[in-house]
Amino acid sequence: MSLEGSKLANILQAPVISEKGSISAEQNRQFVFKVQKSATKLQVKNAVELMFDVEVDSVRVLNVKGKVKRFGRSLGKRSDWKKAYVKLKEGQDIDFQTA
Secondary structure: OOHHHHHHHOOEEEEOOOHHHHHHHHHHOEEEEEEOOOOOHHHHHHHHHHHHOOOEEEEEEEEEOOOEEEEOOEEEEOOOEEEEEEEEOOOOOOOOOOO
C-alpha cells in the first residue's frame, strides 16, 4: 500500500451501527461512518472505495457536536466528531461481517 493509501486508510475510524443507519443501509444502500474531523468528501469517497472495493455514488458529511454532561459538581463536554453518509451505486454492497 502506498503512502497515499495508508493516509486514506486512516480517514475511516469506524462504522456507526445504529437503528437509523441500518434502515438507511437496507432501503437506500447508504452506510454511516465515523471519520476524521479534517476529512473531506473526496477523501471519504476514495477511502471507502479503497477499503471495501465498491463504487461510491455520493457522500454527505456532517459535524456532530459533543454533548455537555455533568460529572458530579462539574460540567464536562464530550468531543465533537464528524459523520459521513456514503451512498453506493446500484448493485454495490458492504458486508461488515466479512470486512
